[in-house]
Amino acid sequence: MPIDVNFIRNQFPLLHQEVNGNPLIYFDNAATTQKPKVVLDAIQRYYEIDNSNIHRGAHTLADRATQHYEETRESIRAFIGARESAEIIFTRGTTEGINLVAKTFGSTFIQKGDEIIISTLEHHSNIVPWQMLCEQNGAVLRVIPINDAGELVLEEFEKLLSPKTKLVSIVQASNALGTINPVKRIIDAAHAVGAKVLVDGAQSASHLEVDVLNLDCDFLVFSAHKLYGPTGLGVLYGKRELLEAMPPFLGGGEMIQEVTFEKTTYTNIPFKFEAGTPSIAEVIAFKPALDFITSTGKATIHRHEHDLLKYTVELLQDVKGIIPVGTATEKIGVFSFNIQSMHPFDVGQLLDAKGIAVRTGHHCTQPLLKRLGLEGTVRASFAVYNTQAEVEVFAEAVTKIAKLKNK
């Protein structure tokens, strides 16, 4: 069934405003999505009615807050198809999730000479933590190359795999180009040599079906704010046996069983990895965001965004001076491009003058841009509330800019 975009847009208060004298067109969804009213209401309600520290208080408010907090954990479990909610760890975001795995799993199970495989498509947050680990323990980082369309060269990946491979950390959908990677195939191949796999779901979790049991990934990380939820909150899924074998990440309250000055014992998962008071309001308000995605239907959302991408390509492909960047067959709703003889920053600024919000620059993927021989791109990324009419305004504005230097 097609999406009733007006019905959806009415749930997002922020969208109804003018920017620089034009109706806002928000095409920076790969950076962060806007929040439906139910999410905003949940934050408000928490502070107005339930505010209390969780898991410890012997009073009604603490019970209520704890209950709502844990309900979100259960919703996430269902959302990604995990076996049990103890396998869901709250983090501050995708970046922290990857750092957590690098610091705990990495420092315990990856030794000198072992190999970690990532890909050319990775965001800096799935590069730097592994480089830091390699510097620390002498492990070696290997990188899967891409072709000119921005797709992984899987034959090369298979050549990189060996018994030395301890971890493959791979993005499911590229933030800069939109390429969807065949993670299932990658996971199976990695498992065949005994390696574990971390899937960076920052860009995929809101668009694609992510079923951890079906994928059989060992870790999955993503951020709530890219799934119509609050900022400052992320999710790390890990298989129970791995999470149990890993040492804690941060030390402090919540994560202990017993503390004496001689020795501290740690509590069970997931709390072992959740030291300190977490982002309670954000966690609680993430549940209605997940409910919003589930009730709209992920397949429906993906189809809608894909239609917007298709329409954008249709309108812009023959415009002189437009250079699409990333032309993979399988893509999420991301249109990355350049205009001949123009810097992406200038294009972004001109679009902003028309009320159109896009991202410009290297999108935290400098090695990828270097591989493509580019300094940056302009990126339009779509979400469920974007419309064909917005795409038309965007395409018209881009065409006008392209004509400046490409007559």
Place this chain on the structure above:
Amino acid sequence: MSTITDIQNEIVAEFEILGDDRESTIFYIMELGGNLKPYPEDFRKDEYIIKGCQSTVWLLAEEKEGKVHYQADSNTDITKGLISLLIRVLNQRSPKEILEADLNFIPRIGMGNILGSQRSNGLVAMMNQMKRYALAFQTKQNA
């Protein structure tokens, strides 16, 4: 010869004709970049770079007969346009005039709002560097 204040007033008057339309203002700025003299390739080196977040600026200053001569370039057209305005205001003036100048035309032409914080910071860095050159030449003159 007109003063730095005169030239700034001139620029403000030119931009007033464009009105409040952001797009036209940016288009105009980009066009102004085309007026910049070609930057000498021998000086396109790291030591002449003022690095912003997304745009790069090369700035070169020489002293001839007590006046400062600037040449500059950027990889982005909007920045180039802004540089051309800065050069129009400060070029071929004595270090003393440059150091005493109250550079206020950028917010007055409405560019403060358009640029956002990233580019505004870059512009401030650019103005500071131009003044730093002037200070160096003044110190040399007084030595």
